Amino acid sequence: MITLNWVLIFSAALFSIGLFGVLARRNAVAILMGIELMLNAVNVNLVGFWRFSNPAVITGQAFAVIVFAVAAAEVAVGLALVISIYRRRKTIAADDIDLMKW
């Protein structure tokens, strides 16, 4: 019988994989992909809590919808920054972009 724990463990795994991607990848676009995975994990959690607590109260889904909008805004601005950086520095490796380090 499916329980809330299954959903939570699944989303925890998805979140951790996304976290690893964000921290370990060199390519900036790949880092953004990792962030997408993490946001998806959050959404799965929200939907899981909605479904398993009280489906008549729609709060979890409404939160997830707002997360969709935020994710889209994040990707749009993030990728625009990546393209802009690529145009100037001819690289999108995250550890080469150290202009503001000190």
Add this chain to the structure above:
Amino acid sequence: MTGMDSLFLIFAVITLISAFLVVTTKNLFHAALWLIMTLFGVAAIYVLLNAFYLAVIQVIVYIGAIAILMIFAIMLTQRVMNPSGRIFNKNWIIAALLGAFMFIGLVIISMQTGASKTTLPQISGQLDTVSELGQALVSPNAYVIPFEVASVLLLAALIGAIFVSRKR
């Protein structure tokens, strides 16, 4: 309800494997395709959890728009077919350990709560979640402020992103 259990497990495993391939594949175009697979798996899990509207907009927004945008950005920034250099940075072992600790910690926390005993409540037949959501998103005593702010946020993101990516 064993059918639903097995479906959930199948989709969860597919999703997690694709997610793992997203962060480890060298070819970024392939990574984007695996990302699409992951997002589709998450949409299937939404369907299993009765969040139909979210499942559909997951496909429309993530696969139809965000993934396409990512592929465009990949095309604009890198020679995909001959990826050069390393995939990971120097600290990838620390990152992997951190991810593993995160996962273990989250699992332990969720085990300690009552989540392992919470089973699926029945959904009444006439509950129309789409209509409920529509009312909640625009009614003044629910989420109208986040809803309008989200639209302003998207507008701001549009203006900012175009300003940054435009050729000067």
Add this chain to the structure above:
Amino acid sequence: MDNNWLYIGLFFLVAPLIPALAILAPLFLAPKKPNKIKSQIYECGIETYGETWIQFKVQYYIFALIFLVFDIETVFLYPWAVAYNSLPLFAVFEGVLFIIILLAGLVYVWRKGDLEWV
């Protein structure tokens, strides 16, 4: 999970199966004599020149960006339209305000000349 989605799920199995079978059939029916010239990349009869992965205009990205924002905002209007009967008058104008914000974004990118294909 209800029975409607069972049918959809089965359709997701069947729909790729039919074209896949159609594509597999020629493996038994068609000849197979590949050679070097046959598998060259087509380029109007001349030898392939330069790299395939050429740099693209940033314009493609900008249009995809505008699409992304508009797509999300219009998709959010669907629950509003479904719930139309039970909405108070205030909520109707909330929706209209939402559309007007959307139109403002369109006017902005139009004014700034980002809709031009140069």
Add this chain to the structure above:
Amino acid sequence: MSDPINLIANWLQGLLLGLGLSVGLTKIILSFVGAVVVATIGMLTVIFLIWLERKIAGRIQDRLGPNRAGPYGLLQPFADVIKILTKEYTTPDGADVVVYNIAPIMAVASVLLIWAVIPFASTVVGTNLNVGVLYIMAVGAFGLLSILMAGLSSNNKFALLGAFRSVAQLISYEIPMVVSLLMPVIFARSMGLVDIVEAQMPWFIILSPLAALIFIIASMAEVNRAPFDLMEAESEIVAGFHIEYSGMKFGMFYVGEFLHVFTVGALVATLFLGGWRGPWAEQYPILGLIYFYIKTFVGYFIVAWVRLTVPRIRIDQMLDFNWKFLTPLSLVLLIITAVLDRVLVLVNSERWVYSLVMFLANILIIWATVEVLKKTTSKPKRKEFPMRPVAMAPETSTSTEPSS
């Protein structure tokens, strides 16, 4: 005998239950059979459609069309199928083989999936999803993806260029399409296609002709047919994203395109032309099926007709037409429809008053748009050439000898 399709389904159900299968398994098997039948009928229709379209094309362009194989060339598509089945596959050097092979399958599957939600008759319904309209848009995303995959995996410049062009076009025209589909949803207060068909007491094309027009134009762009066939553009980029495909793999893209046009016809019929509705359709569901197919062919014919009449447009014109005309127009239409609907419901008007006001409002918007366009658009400036005689009469030719 009024409903043969459900008769067969019931008989099959009885048979399976008689074999000792459980109820759940029987339901799954029946759904599976239904899915296979719907998908197969869709694919077989395409074979007929290819013949039909070539005949229509022939007539419109003042020629005969296929007329050799069989009576009226009816066997021509079968000859084509046999030919294409025995064609050799060529895979280009440096192609991304797995992605390259998945792309044509996805192209057809993305169109077939739409048929899962379309109601054929009052009793012949696959599903009534409560997110049906959005499901159609979601499935369209896979078509987009298949084009991108084909273009990027072929290792060919023309394929890449064609894929990028077509994706720019498809994503642009999705916006007016999504917005115009909101109109039936507002009228029917539901996203389920079955509910939308049942709500069409006057057909929605009467309530909102402008929405139907925008939808047809946008879907014409979505199926990549002329005048929006920039991505194929035989004379510019050879064939676009499917240039490196041969044999049945190319055939799948071809079939996908034809099936998509037919599907657009079905969507127009379902959303705006009343679906299976017609005289006696409730009593005899088989009649509803016939009405549905007739309306679908009407929609199909319109798309084919436009394709054969209008020349291809340029990419900047294509984007301008969408972003500076269709999108603002559809958003304005949405605002006016929403406000009018609320006002008319508040004053509690009769159904015919509601329909009449909606219809007049749409006509008014069309008229205003045409007026605005007349005022704002300037005719393209052409260089004026002085009038020159092309041929001269014999007696004057000696006196007015040109100086050049």
